Amino acid sequence: MLPFLMQMRLDDATEEYTELTKKVIKGIENLSRLREEDIEIGVTPKEVVYREDKLVLYHFQPMVEERLNIPVLIVYALVNRPFMVDLQEDRSLVANLLKLGLDIYLIDWGYPTRADRWLTLDDYINDYINNCVDFIRTKHSLDKINLLGICQGGTFSLCYSSIYPEKVKNLIVMVTPVDFQIPDALLYMRGGCTVGAEALDIDLMVNSLGNIPGDFLNFEFLMLKPRQLGIQKYLDFPEIMHSEDKLLNFLRMEKWIFDSPDQAGEAYRQFLKDFYQANKLIKGELMIGDKPVNLSNLSMPVLNLYAEKDHLVPPTSSIALERYVGTNDYTVRSFPVGHIGMYVSGKVQRDLPPAIADWLKVRAD
Incomplete structure (x- = not known):
């Protein structure tokens, strides 16, 4: 007999089994009724205002009449779809910021194909991001706009704001890697922050594969916490599937996690070698195309949000980041959650959007 059954009375075990069976039956009924559109993410109303290659720039419809006169451009990472910031109606960073009077734009990088194999960080930062910023500046007749960079998109935003400080009014970075020499972090170690190319021969990888498959990167992230992310959540699934709300939350998250675009080979090569393996961002040695990146050029107000x-x-x-920026107006704030919790935690969604909106409104002039 299994040990856990030996510790339970037969009637207790029977009751638990009966309750679990009821939950599973109800869960199967819920699953049978679901349609693809029921687990749609990124549902806050928006319109396409600019396209370039695979990139799409969205402008979200305002939710209040009185709005901040300087719009915010959200720059997300390349490795996942950007709609984690708009996962569902009651857990949407975008919707909550709109309700607080912010004017929001969002870059959707799309899905790179073999035709994009040779895209570089120069293309992403000096062309794509810069073109989106210029489009918004022209549309609103502004010299500067606000940037909100998230994860790798935050690193891109740091580079962009260093190169073009005259175009950025306020800079917000969220769960953003800055110092890549963190030897006790598994992802950083795998990228080569400790032993460089001996940890990962990125040249061999890109030369062999061209673009880096999104499924490979997704598997890599899941294996950072294999029990929690690869096993435990599915073992817990029968306990939640009877609740339609919890079931939809789970499925939306799964849809986002496994929707992983491939990575343009050359851009991935430079990001791994220059950031993870050489840590050039904080050393002042980074070049994006022919333009040097120096974090001391960040003279605008900076808000740094981390988990x-x-x-x-x-x-x-x-x-x-605080050790390298050139601004005297630097604010840092933390939240007691993990990386994904910054987007989906109910408590964070209560506190984070006002923190961003209030910080920007004070610096609107």
Whole structure:
């Protein structure tokens, strides 16, 4: 007999089994009724205002009449779809910011194909991001706009704002890697922050594969917490599937996690070699195309938001930013969650959007 059954009375075990069976039956009924559109993400109303190659720039419809006169451009990472910031109606960073009077734009990088194999960080930062910023500046007749960079998109935003400080009014970075020499972080170690190319021969990888498959990167992230992310959540699934709300939450998250675009080979090569393996961002040695990146050029106000339990971007990596920026108006704030919790935690969604909106409104002039 299994040990856990030996510790339970037969009637207790029977009752638990009966309750679980009821939940599973109800869960099967819920699953049978679901349609694809029921687990749609990124549902806050928006319109396409600019396209370039695979990139799409969205403008979200305002939710209040009185709005901040300087719009915010959200720059997300390349590795996942950007709609984690708009996962569902009651857990949407975008919707909550709109309700607080912010004017929001969002870059959707799309899905790179073999035709994009040779795209570089120069293309992403000096062309794509810069073209989106210029489009918004022209549309609103502004010299500067606000940037909100998230995860790798935050690193891109740091580079962009260093190169083009005259175009950025306020800079917000969220769960953003800055110092890549973090030897106790599994993702950073795998990228080569400790032993460089001996940890990962990125040249061999890109030369062999061209674009880096999104499924490979997704598997890599899942294996950072294999029990929690690869096993335990599915073992817990029968306990939640009877609740339609919890079931939909689970399925929306799964849809986002496994919707992983491939990575343009050359851009991935430079990001791994220059950031993870050489840590050039904080050393002042980074070049994006022919333009040097120096974090001391960040003279605009900076708000740095990080997750205290982040296993992808360790807090020490994000906190390091303060040592390198050139601004005197620097604010840092933490939240007691993990990387994904910054988007989906109910408590964070209560506190984070006002923190962003209030910080920007004070610096609107």
